[in-house]
Amino acid sequence: MLNFVWRQLRGRAGRSVALLVGVLVATTGFVVLTGATTTSRLAVTGTVEQSTAAAYDILVRPKGARTPLEAERRLVQPNYLSGLFGGITTAQYERVKAVAGVDVAAPIAMLGWSTARVPTPLDLTDAVDRSLDRQVIRVDPRFVAERGLSAAPGRPRYVYVTTHPLIHPRVDLPQSSDATPYTDGRSYPWVAACGPAPREVLPDGRTRAVCDPRYALGSPGTYSELDEWSLVAVRLRPDGRFEAGAGVLADAGPGSSSASDRLRIAVGLTVPLLLAAVDPTAEDRLVGLGGAVVDGRSLRPDDTASVRSAGSSELLNVPVLATNRPFVDAELRAHFTRLPAARPAGVDRDELERALRRGPTLAAGEGRGDVVAGWRGRLSAGVSPDGCCSGQLQAMVQAGPTRYDRLPDGTLRVGAVAAADPQVYGDQQTFNPYPRPWLAGDTGARVLSRVPLKQGSRSSPPYRGWRAVGVFDPGRLAGFSDLGRVPLETYEPPAAQGADAASRSALGGRPLEPGGNPAGHLAAPPLLLTSLASVPQLLAGGGSPQVGAPISAIRVRVADVGGYTEQSAERVRLVAERIAQATGLDVDITLGSSPAPQAVELPAGSFGRPALRLAENWSALGVASVITKAVDRKSVALFVLVLVVCALFLGNAVAAAVRDRRSELAVLACLGWPARRIGALILGEVAALGLVAGLLSLGLAFPLGAALGIDVGWRRALLAVPVALLLALVAGLVPALRAARAHPAAALRPPVATARWVRRPRTLAGLALANLARTPGRTLLGSGALAIGVAALTLVTAAGYAFRGAIVGSLLGDTVSVSVRGADTLAAVATVLLGAAAVADVLYLNIRDRAAELATLRAVGWTDAALARLIGYEGFLLGVLGALAGAALGLGGAAWLVGGLPGALVLVAATVAGAGVLVTCAAALVPAALLRRLPTARLLTEE
Structure with a gap:
């Protein structure tokens, strides 16, 4: 039998080579394409694992803190800490730390906002006319925030520049309203409503006070920078330098007076400072807080608020670690005007503003400064008792959560809240020395409330303040992937594009x-x-509910978890369940999360900001799990589809070879060959071809994989031999059975049967449909191969759609879709091409079987163009049948892959089906071109 098989293969070398090439192409394609899908899966899982390494794996919040919106969409909103003040007790925190598997449990207690004055420098040097002995520079400020969209003008500030000497109150000596010592060694009384004002020394020796109206402004806390105005005195010395009292010049050092080459004044911007409490040890382990300190020292667990008495008052000082980045988008823009005739020295406060408005004015330039420069200017003095930095905690406010309205398209609209009562920022009774921020008068999104703090009596009010023990740089904290970043509001501001x-x-x-x-x-x-440790002392005596439950959230990192894997996910899930059972708090698993853009509409503001549509990065939970499961499903589906389409392609080729040998097989049957021997002959031939094709594929897989950038691997390459053999046997099984069971007289019957159920065709398209119906098995095989290719391409597109945003909608999903798109598209396109080749093979066999019919049509007057259109219609109908079936199969697979069927995927499937039809029509051109080579005369003679 083996000798006979060899002679059969050698005697029909053309047919054998054709089958060998078919098996070789199918086997090599299967090995390389499955290698591509495996490579893409490994790339995806590697990307997911590397990109989901985050600071913490579990987020624990107070019971009920998870909003219905977060629960419904499996999201954690940005700013989740901004409206969360307390709710977790220290006992619950201890229970979280005691849970088995917890590596780090880092609590954070949001306490509230206080206000601080940040000096914003403006350079007026070029606005000064050095030829004048006296002049006033008016500064018309414009306060700007939110990328310049919110702005408001403030009252003018004035700088009196004189060449006469100035004397200043001694800040290093005791002062009183009756006798305040000055730098000339004499004492002067305070000027009514002006306080200890600097005095100008006139040429005749007399001195006149230069009143600063800031000492007579309204109640602290109830006004903003917009209402503040001032007049500062600066001397232009003979050497060209500027000299002023303490705190006037931005470049000034400590002392009663200082000098500088530049006239840079500091205009105070009121900045709200959010205070939070952490466990320094846990925070250091979580993000490396201690290693980010750039000045001073880090916090220590035993750092507590110090309390001392000053007369009848109690002074409480809270040690803090300050950030070197203010994270506030605010700046000051100013227009300068020179008033050469203004003489403010000796003018009473009540007359001062009217006096400054009189006389000629000259434009003198413009300037600008921002809060970043002012904040860094404060830090430049260095952390020390005499340097940076300190501030007040007399009045603190807390902001509630943002309220959202959900629109029909899924967009969230921020609910507008009227501006808070200015009294919430403090007043004379709270002794808050700083005004409220000017932007606090804007339409808000949160409800403000004052933190209840100990007030004392009017005769002995307590004073609370903070002092920096160190400065840290958030940019030096442990870095984590941007794709898997979970909210770290302690260190990063929210930003919305x-x-x-x-x-x-x-x-x-x-x-x-x-x-x-x-x-x-x-x-x-x-x-x-x-x-x-400072929280109890700060909140004591005020009646705040946060005293008993100060912690706002606990961020938990689980031991032995460095990114998302199935093992890590299960380990984190178990720890999260234990925490929920031990504490009863809201627990969210943030392992495998990724920023997910969420459309948010922000209403217009009161200071000019228009309504905005923003894309905020919320944290989508469980992204990694969805991605890895989708990749696994997609890989299995592509494996099966590639294997099936290769088997169909080979089955069609073997069936064509057997059909071509009908007469020969009938003769063997007449000579007495049993059916099993005829079947064994067919299977022996295809098995031999499969074995040779497998060996050749073993050598071709490596260079082809290298050329395409696919890691084939020895194990997968060695699979080429059994896969080729199996594919050949499977493809030859049905034709072998049909050949074995065929009656010898079948060779005498026409090769193409009639389709009795088809009506007599009256159009070219109808004739094409009748021709396809005469060989239903062959038609279904060709259209089925194409359907599988279209289904594969639809499935790959659906996977990309799922990653890109329909299901996951995250930055990690975008990255994964890019990493898998190339290999998967290659596999899917290859299956479409194999399906198109199967269609072309069907058309070619139809032409061969109906050669006599086509010759007859040509003899009766049909042109080659008409015959080509007939074949083209057949190819088109095969393509439509296969493309529609493939699109339906692909949509079903897509629904299984992504868990739903978004409307956009239907359009994708229709597009892919249309492309499949076009490819099939292009493939039909090859067999149609063979019509011209039909020997019409010989075929008619034989017929």
Whole structure:
């Protein structure tokens, strides 16, 4: 038998080579394409594992803190800490730490906002006319925030520049309203409503006070920078330098007076500072807080608020670690005007503003400064008792959560809240020395409330303040993947990009950032960190409910978890369940999360900001799990589809070879060959070809994989031999059975049967349909191969759609879709091409079987063009049948893959089906071109 098989193969070398090439192409394609899908899966799982390494794996919040919106969409909103003040007790925190598997449990207690004055420098040097002995520079400020969209003008500030000497109150000596010592060695009384004002020394020796109206402004806390105005005195010395009292010049050092080459004054911007308490040891283990300290020292667990008495008052000082980045988008723009005739020295406060408005004015330039420069200027003095930095905690406010309205398209609209009562920021009774932020008068998104703190009596009010023990740089904290980042509001501000062209244009292509309004939608992270040990002393005696449950959230990192894997996910799940059971708190698993853009509409503000449509990065939970499961499903589906389409392609080729040998097999049957021997002959031939094709594929897989950038691997390459043999046997099984069971007289019957159920065709398309119906098995085989290719391409497109945003909608999903798109598209396109080749093979066999019919049609007057159109119609109908079936199969697979069937996928499937039809029509051109080579005369003679 083996000798006979060899002679059969050698005697029909052309047919044998054709089958060998078919098996070789199918086997090599299967090995390489499955290698591509495996390579893409490994790349995806590697990307997911590397990109989901985050600071913490579990987020624990107070019971009920998870909003219905978060629960419904499996999201954690940005700014989740901004409206969360307390709710977790220290006992619950201890229970979290005691849970088996917890590596780090880092608590954070959000305490509230206080206000601080940040000096913003403006350079007026070029506005000064050095030829004048006296002049006033008027500074008309314009306060700007939120990328310049919110702005408001403030009252003018005045700088009196004189060449006469100035004397200043001694800040290093005791002062009183009756006798305040000055730098000339004499004492002077305070000027009514002006306080200890500097005095100008006139040429005749007399001195006149230069009144500063800041000492007579309204109640602290109830006014903003917009209402403040001032007059400062500066001397232009003979050497060209500027000299002023303490705190006037931005470049000034400590002391009663200082000098500088530049006239840079500091205009105070009121900045809200959010104070939070952490466990320094846990925070250091979580993100490396101690290693990020750039000045001073880090917090220590035993850092507590110090209390001392000063007369009848109690002074409480809270040690803090301050950030070197203010994270507030606010700046000052100013227009300068020179008043050469103004003489403010000796003018009473009540007459001062009217006096400064009189006389000629000359434009003198413009200037600008921002809060970043002012904050860094404060830090430049260095952390020390005499340097940086300190501030007040007399009045603190807390902001509630943002309220959202859900629109029909899924967009969230921020609910507008009226501006808070200015009294919430403090007043004379709270002894808050700083005004409220000017942007606090804007329409907000959160409800503000004052933190209840101990007030004392009017005769002995307590004073609370903070002092920095160190400064840290958030940029030096342990870095984590941007794709798997979970909210770290302790150190990072929220930022929202414009989600439409109008919003992006309004923002100048930059993201919207916090503008300095505690009630605003976007809130700055804490600028001040203290230890949990300071919280009881700070809140004691005020009746705050946060005293008993100070912690706002606990961030938990699980031991032996460095990124998402199935083992890590199960380990984290078990720890999360234990925490929930032990504490009863809301527990979210953040392992495998990724930022997910969420469309948010922000209403217009009161200071000019238009309504904006923003894309905020919420944290989508469980992204890694969805991605890895989708990749696994997609890989299995592609494996099966590639294998099936290769088997169909080979089955069609073997069936054609057997059909071509009908007469020969009939003769063997007449000579007495049993059916099993005829079947064994067919299977022996295809098995031999499969074995040879497998060996050849073993050598071709490596260079082809290397050329395509696919890691084939020895194990997968060695599979080429059994796969080729199996494919050949499977493909030859049905033709072998048909050949064995065929009656010898079948060779005498026409090769193509009639289709009795088809009506007599009256059009070319109808004739094409009748021709396809005459060989239903062959038609179904060709269209089935094409259907599988279209289904594979639809499935790959659906996977990319799922990764890109329909299901996951995250940055990690976007990255994964890019990493898998190339290999998967290659596999899917190859299956479509194999399906198109199967269709072309069907058309070619139909032409061969109906050669006599086609010759007859040509003899009766049909042109080659008409015959080509007939074959083209057959190819088109085969393509439509296969493409529609493939699109339906692909949509079913897509629904299984992504867990739903978004409407956009239907359009994708229709597009892929159309492409499949076009490819099939192109493939039909090859067999149609063979019509011209039909020997019409010989075929008619034989017929």
